[in-house]
Amino acid sequence: MKILKRILCICIFSFAISSVSASDWYVCLGSFKVAANAQRFSATLQARGLPNVITTHNGKTGTLHRVVYDLPFKNRKEAGIFQYGLSTDRRIRALGISGLWICEAQIVGKTANAAPQQDEVLRKNETASLPVSEEKPYSLKVRSYKEEHPAQQNSERLRENDIDAYVVKTYDDESYFSFDVHAGAFETPEESSETKQALAELGIDDTELSDYTDIKEKMERYDEVVQQDNVLFENAENTTMPEFSEAVRKCLADLPVNKHFLIESIAIVDFETLAMADSKDLDRFKSLVTEGNIRALSKAVYFDDLFGKRVEVSVTECAKPFPEPDFSRGEAAQFALPGEDMLHAFISSDETVHTVEGINTDRTLLVKIVAHDFSDDEFTSFMNNAWADSATVIYPQLRKSLCVLPKNADNRHFAAFTLFRVGESYAAEKNNANWAIPIVGHWNASGYFLQDNEEIQVGFYDMDYAHNAERVHGMFMTEHEKNILSDRNHPATVNGTDAWYTETSWKEISFSTKSFIVAVDSWAESSIDENILHDFASDLLIWEQ
Numbered sequence: 001m002k003i004l005k006r007i008l009c010i011c012i013f014s015f016a017i018s019s020v021s022a023s024d025w026y027v028c029l030g031s032f033k034v035a036a037n038a039q040r041f042s043a044t045l046q047a048r049g050l051p052n053v054i055t056t057h058n059g060k061t062g063t064l065h066r067v068v069y070d071l072p073f074k075n076r077k078e079a080g081i082f083q084y085g086l087s088t089d090r091r092i093r094a095l096g097i098s099g100l101w102i103c104e105a106q107i108v109g110k111t112a113n114a115a116p117q118q119d120e121v122l123r124k125n126e127t128a129s130l131p132v133s134e135e136k137p138y139s140l141k142v143r144s145y146k147e148e149h150p151a152q153q154n155s156e157r158l159r160e161n162d163i164d165a166y167v168v169k170t171y172d173d174e175s176y177f178s179f180d181v182h183a184g185a186f187e188t189p190e191e192s193s194e195t196k197q198a199l200a201e202l203g204i205d206d207t208e209l210s211d212y213t214d215i216k217e218k219m220e221r222y223d224e225v226v227q228q229d230n231v232l233f234e235n236a237e238n239t240t241m242p243e244f245s246e247a248v249r250k251c252l253a254d255l256p257v258n259k260h261f262l263i264e265s266i267a268i269v270d271f272e273t274l275a276m277a278d279s280k281d282l283d284r285f286k287s288l289v290t291e292g293n294i295r296a297l298s299k300a301v302y303f304d305d306l307f308g309k310r311v312e313v314s315v316t317e318c319a320k321p322f323p324e325p326d327f328s329r330g331e332a333a334q335f336a337l338p339g340e341d342m343l344h345a346f347i348s349s350d351e352t353v354h355t356v357e358g359i360n361t362d363r364t365l366l367v368k369i370v371a372h373d374f375s376d377d378e379f380t381s382f383m384n385n386a387w388a389d390s391a392t393v394i395y396p397q398l399r400k401s402l403c404v405l406p407k408n409a410d411n412r413h414f415a416a417f418t419l420f421r422v423g424e425s426y427a428a429e430k431n432n433a434n435w436a437i438p439i440v441g442h443w444n445a446s447g448y449f450l451q452d453n454e455e456i457q458v459g460f461y462d463m464d465y466a467h468n469a470e471r472v473h474g475m476f477m478t479e480h481e482k483n484i485l486s487d488r489n490h491p492a493t494v495n496g497t498d499a500w501y502t503e504t505s506w507k508e509i510s511f512s513t514k515s516f517i518v519a520v521d522s523w524a525e526s527s528i529d530e531n532i533l534h535d536f537a538s539d540l541l542i543w544e545q
Contacts, residue, residue, distance in 0.1 A: 023104040024072035025079035027086055029097060031057075031066045033160060038065035048091045055105040068105060076102060096396065099259055122148065122177075122231040122465075124223040125169050131185035132168070137212035138186040139168075140195055142204060143306060144178055146441040147233065147464045149396070150262060151179035154306045157260070158183060161202055163195070170218035171225050176438045176468050178218075182210060203307050231467050234400070234514050240541045242405045244414060245270055247296035247317040254337050254365060255315050256386035261302035263395050264310075265420040269297045273413040277450055293319040310372040311382070321363035330355070337387060343367055347383075354379045397462060401445040404460055404516055406539040409451075416448040422461070435475035438468060454526050456536055460518040473512035476500070492530075494537045501530050509533045513542060 029045065029052060032038040038054050045052045051070040056063055069086065073079040079102045086092060087100050132139045142158070142165065145151040151167045158165035163183050170178045184195040189209055199207055225231065244252070248270050271294045299314040330348030337343050337360060345358025345367070356369040369386070371379055401419050406412065422444050430436035443462040448455065463469040480500045483489050488503040492511075499511035507528065508521035520537045522528040 023106045024074065025076050025102055026053075026055075026068035026072060026105050026107075027079060027083045028101050028103045029067050029069060029092075031064050033062065033064060033156075035065050038067055042067050044095065048095065050089075050091055053107050055107055057103070057105070066103060066105065068103065068107075072107070096399075099257075122169075122226040122233065124226060125219050127219070130166060130168065131164060132166075132182060132210075132212050133185065134212060134216075136185040136187050138189050138192055139182040139184055139210045139212070140192055140199065140207040141210040142181040142183050142199065142207050144180045144441075146177060146179070148179045149233075151181050153260070155181045157306060158199075158202075163198060163202075168215065168219060169222045170215055171222035172218050173221075174434070174437050175440070176471075177222070177231075177465065180210075183207070225467070229467055231465050233465060240544050241399075241402055242414065242541060243408050244268075245272065245296065247272070248298075248414070250365065251296045251298035251315045251317050254341075254360075254367065254387075255298045255300060256313055256367075256369060257395070258302065258304075258311075258382060258385060260306075261304045261309070261311060262421075263398060263419065264301040264303040266298070266300040266398065266418070268417040269299075270414050270416065271295055271297065273415045273450055276413070276453070277415060277455065295319050308373060309378065309382075312370045312372075314366075314368050316366040318364050318366070322359050322366050324363065325357055325359060330357075333358075335383070335387065341365075349376070349379075356383065397443050400462055400515075401443065401460070404445070404518065404540055404542045405447045405458065406449070406536060407541060409539070412449055412451045414447070415450055415455075417446070419443060419445040435472050435479075438472055439463070442468075451528075451532075451536070454522065454528055456520065456522050456528060456533070458518065458520050458536070458540065460516045463515050463517060466512075466515050469512045469515050469517050473510070473517045476510060476517070492534065494534060495543050499537070501533075503530075507533060509537055511537070516542065518542075 029050075030038070030041050032041065035054075042052050042054055045067065052067050053070045055066050055068060057066055058064075069082075071082065073082065083100050083102055092100075143151070143154060148167070148169070155165040155167050158181070164185075165181055165183045168180045168182050170180065172178075183199060184192060186192045186195075192209060196207060199205070248268060252268065294316060296317045297314065300312075302311040302313070303309070325346060327346045330346035333345050333347050333356075335343040335345065335358070341360050343358045343360055343365075345356050348355050352373050352375070354369075354371045354374055356367070358367055359365060360367075369383075371382060374382065398419060402417070405414070405417070420443070422439050422442055424440055427433075427436045427440050439461055442464060444459070445462065446457055446459040448457050450456075461469070461472075463472060477498070477500055480489060480502060483502075490501055492499040492501045492509055494509065494511050495513075497511050497513055499509055501507075501509045503524060506521050506524050507526075507530065508519050509530065510517070510519040512518070518537070518540070520533050522533065
């Protein structure tokens, strides 16, 4: 079990070196393999009044260029306190930076900054610099995304592995935007075999051969749309987050994350609120735990779709201490949780499945991680970085979704939240309706609340771009307008935004704002009426962003 010893040694060593190193501690804002990327990031920070320094670090994967906040600390604890405060800084949040972490560095000089660069507005394809062309029309399509950031990030990861990767941006009037990671450019299909083999050796064996003549028109359509509409990606700038209970906040803060793993699904449950609920719809959340006195739970599935790695994680907060795990089931290890707490855990491995299970110092927190299809080295790397990022809000899709939940109110209590990526089967389930096709690949979220002891749900799709949301919700409105207008089916407004109220087996008011299609609803038999749903919708935090 060499992997376990490596993890344990690295965790302990990270604390031991702090007492003998002459380096200072800094809050790291970003880490880059390419120096020019670090310089651009540094300049963006400087433009927002955030002083920073670029320092280098020689790791196992080569030289990294770290951009750190220009304020040294003599110990990790002081840097950690500053890290927490800096993570709430409006300028940091406006830039979408949420993965702050702490590192040691010896700063001997500062690197000059390049000009600031904006990344939020969708830009046209840089056709002239793309490897694929009419002369070399064939390429390997590796992955496809509905939002640009993961496509650019994964193309960079491939380039780090000596794969000539790049992003092709397309648009069609049925499914809208697509950001596709391609590799190589070839005159004939046969020439792609060497690159295909190199990708297979990295564990990527599901590439598709692409022909430039088949996608050229969609690329031109994309360029036309972004030039006409000035399409923005809203990254939850100046986000106002909901105020969860202490137990829920802890379950979110201590959930391990990794920026290379997208959230496939997540559930956040406040069992103290759930105990007050008398709702069959909410009973499914109660089945997530078997222990008594559970206060809160966060449970997520992460997926690195580039290399096919899946991680299941859960963090459970209890009102009383958990029994101590049976450490004889694996090898003991310790990990530093956010703040000053420690996770006392055991690690076990079965072929390519690795499991970590442990409790915090006061034994009220139970953490379980199950990683699938990892080699020993890959799992070691994952665990050594599992709590390097500050919290799950590192993920834009989660950060954006949480800011659609409502403000706190004396008569309103948060019960649960779910988020998942909409799969390919969704459109088929909806008979390939014209509004269902563009939803595939985007995010569906639901927040459940008790208000005056009755359940209200806010459900929404994050379509990534207002361009998408407006068009899909327009189709919903058209469908509603086909029905007879009445007190049970009619137009409405929410904060000056066009909405629609309908009542069938449930009561619902729906509307589109920013990149979201939102529906606030309750069961038809409840005493909640249209006015209450309207007030709830008007109270969503999204209106403050």
